[in-house]
Amino acid sequence: MPTDVTQRQRLLEYLEFHAPARARELEGVGVSAATISRSVLSGEILRLGRGLYGLPDSTPDTHETLIEVAKRAPKAVICLTSALAFHGITDQLPRRVWIAIGARDWEPKITYPKIRTVRFREPYFSGGVEEHQVGGTTLRMYTIPKALADAFRNQRLVDRSVAIEALKAAIEQRKATPSAIAEAAQTYGAWNQMRPYLEAVTSNG
Incomplete structure (x- = not known):
């Protein structure tokens, strides 16, 4: 679905510069909870903690x-x-x-x-x-x-x-x-x- 693809792109682009990010931040830029869940299941993003997400291939940020x-x-x-x-x-x-x-x-x-x-x-x-x-x-x-x-x-x-x-x-x-x-x-x-x-x-x- 184009909408889902657009949300996934927005999700990945946001996490590229703002990880770790909370679910409410992602929803605030137009990414639905369903898109977040699917992206976690597909391995595109990681769930770091309750409601906290990041990219799996990003360099670990010591901060x-x-x-x-x-x-x-x-x-x-x-x-x-x-x-x-x-x-x-x-x-x-x-x-x-x-x-x-x-x-x-x-x-x-x-x-x-x-x-x-x-x-x-x-x-x-x-x-x-x-x-x-x-x-x-x-x-x-x-x-x-x-x-x-x-x-x-x-x-x-x-x-x-x-x-x-x-x-x-x-x-x-x-x-x-x-x-x-x-x-x-x-x-x-x-x-x-x-x-x-x-x-x-x-x-x-």
């Missing part, structure tokens, strides 16, 4: 879970180990996506992907936020200096060894200057915890 969380909780900010991993300064792959919300914000109810929510009061929540366009979605993410400050400030949530290695990686890879890192640590209450490690890394350099 796929971040994209999905950003779609479900657009006001949240990706933080702590998830932010360090996004910036490429830790080898840790968190099992859950770490997100920060404001002290009075409603906590997002997301079953997939798994999330870990922390509440940051001001200025810790709003400060040091940047936006990245990934897979057609805006990711709100803490900058490297802010993410490092948060990691050192929250030793209960981020192991100190992970924070130290991320600090070293950020400086060695020239992804952030020592002065910017120090300024963020002072601004966001992590200077006492970070200072000896920052001084050690810079003196060895």
Whole structure:
């Protein structure tokens, strides 16, 4: 049927640039639930989770879970180990996506992907936020200096060894200057915890 063929083309074209996508997004661009189901059965697309779809031959997006969380909780900010991993300064792959919300914000109810929510009061929540366009979605993410400050400030949530290695990686890879890192640590209450490690890394350099 021409209509079905047209919907299938629209489905594949949308997923080419916006995967992973939820059923409601696909229906919003004119793809019926029946077309989605048939495309899954034929193997043209994959069902990644409840109501979540992608292409089988696409290169796996390491930020796929971040994209999905950003779609479900657009006001949240990706933080702590998830932010360090996004910036490429830790080898840790968190099992859950770490997100920060404001002290009075409603906590997002997301079953997939798994999330870990922390509440940051001001200025810790709003400060040091940047936006990245990934897979057609805006990711709100803490900058490297802010993410490092948060990691050192929250030793209960981020192991100190992970924070130290991320600090070293950020400086060695020239992804952030020592002065910017120090300024963020002072601004966001992590200077006492970070200072000896920052001084050690810079003196060895």
